Amino acid sequence: MMSNNYDDQLPPQYSQEFGDEEDDEMPATEKDLAEDAPWKKIQQNTFTRWCNEHLKCVSKNINDLQRDFGDGLKLISLLEVLSQKKMYRKHHIRPNFRQMKLENVSVALEFLDREHIKLVSIGPQEGN
Template identity: 65%
Template sequence: MLAEERDLAEDAQWKRIQQNTFTRWANEHLKNASKHIYSLETDLEDGLVLISLIEVLSGKRMPKHSKRPTFRSQKLENVSVALKFLERDENIKIVNIDKKP
């Protein structure tokens, strides 16, 4: 059991490193949009920061989306708009995206 616990601890540390690395990278690009990510788990949930990041990286404006999403359905639609844009307009295949268990 000790080996399993060590593996889980190493995996958690690796995930934290990856999360911190991506957050720093995204914030470097988001400076151009005057936006900032503090937490990947919460700051991307309404799709607005994700849309801003994609706009900065692609140099393109995103299609119509909810600028002030309050309902869960509006937030999900914003994320969907961003992912569809990546697939359709940027030819980026989105795989293995699923909700948390």
């Protein structure tokens, strides 16, 4: 028996179900850029596993990239493991305040700069 519902004949990405107005209004490119886009989660999980593979030699682990790299300590550890060098500047071992955490991240970014590792689309100019 032939269906009169055209949605049944379309691939899932073109199917439009009732009650899903938010997706109907959002173009495909915006869906891909959305915070919860599936490809972003896959990349985040892959990078997290990669980081943990390197951090395990210093007995460290991350679960959430943004939160766990936020104080700069695990980022510094990862850079030291990957480069097999120590930071050029001292950093705060127990950063209790936001300023201390930001200084630690700055130490890591300065290390990358001194090692001639260029970061694209990262830095204060992103806010402009």
